[in-house]
Amino acid sequence: MTWNPLKKNCMTQKPALSQGLASYEDERTLELTYNKLQELEENTRKVYKEVKTTEECLLELHKAEDKLASDLCNSQILQEDDELKSVCNQYGDAVYQMGHRTEDLVDLSQRTVVEPLKKLSGEFPQIQNAVKRRDLTLAETLRAQNKFQKQDKLEKTGQNIVKTEQLRKGFQSAKDDFEKQNRLLVMELPELYERRVDYFQPSLQALVCSQVDYFGECTTLFSRFPGSRTGAYEQMMDKNINQIKSLSIVNS
Numbered sequence: 722m723t724w725n726p727l728k729k730n731c732m733t734q735k736p737a738l739s740q741g742l743a744s745y746e747d748e749r750t751l752e753l754t755y756n757k758l759q760e761l762e763e764n765t766r767k768v769y770k771e772v773k774t775t776e777e778c779l780l781e782l783h784k785a786e787d788k789l790a791s792d793l794c795n796s797q798i799l800q801e802d803d804e805l806k807s808v809c810n811q812y813g814d815a816v817y818q819m820g821h822r823t824e825d826l827v828d829l830s831q832r833t834v835v836e837p838l839k840k841l842s843g844e845f846p847q848i849q850n851a852v853k854r855r856d857l858t859l860a861e862t863l864r865a866q867n868k869f870q871k872q873d874k875l876e877k878t879g880q881n882i883v884k885t886e887q888l889r890k891g892f893q894s895a896k897d898d899f900e901k902q903n904r905l906l907v908m909e910l911p912e913l914y915e916r917r918v919d920y921f922q923p924s925l926q927a928l929v930c931s932q933v934d935y936f937g938e939c940t941t942l943f944s945r946f947p948g949s950r951t952g953a954y955e956q957m958m959d960k961n962i963n964q965i966k967s968l969s970i971v972n973s
Contacts (some may be wrong), residue, residue: 722803730766731845736906737856740863742899747907754910755852761917762845769838772928776827783823790816811851825833826935833927841920848910855902862899865892 736751743751792815793799800808869888875881 728884730759730762731849734849734852734856736852737859739859739899739903742859742862742896743903746820747903749912750907751903754914755913758848758910760843760912762842765838765845766840769835769842772830772834772838776830779823779827783820786816787820788799811945815945818942822935822938826931829931830928833931834890834924837921837924841917848913851906855899856901858895858902862895863891865895868892902921 735755736748739748790809793809794813795808796809800807814946865888869885869892870889872881872885875885
């Protein structure tokens, strides 16, 4: 089943209190771990949305730059100035190359972050289902306990003794089943939560490295432009602005 981050969280039904069938320590551990897993599910959803927003912004930025480069190259002004035309052509080439790198970065973020998040998110419905099964078993155990206790208070006739023994065995069987399921959750859920860092750290590291490469290549491409050095560019711009300010149409 495809993960849809727009759907509501799965971790919505906390484990029911065992009413004395489990130890206080186990119940407390299960409650705290469940709360942490709820937060983890919400954070997983947030990270997914932020990564998708980043991808969309990168693609939109490239789309805007591509349009700007196209408009400049088709401008009538460039046809009258060979030097400016050469600069704009270089700009267009750089934007074109960055388009491929942008697509590569988006693809990498999909494979290194989004896909692992999808796999992680698939665990939350399984956890919630396990909690629901545990709660159903708990409810059955409490009903069996209640029936056994009521029967045990009746007069000790032969028929009542037989029925009491049957109810006792049924209660014990249900209790054993509950304790098994509860113990499994108490043991495995904290372990699953503790592994979250080991699971996601490689994804985050890969994303950071891919972004470092991407922006490094951006810098390399645009630093090849004539006048791309900050000092030389600022001097050229100051000179041009002063020339514009000296025009009579500006001063009037």
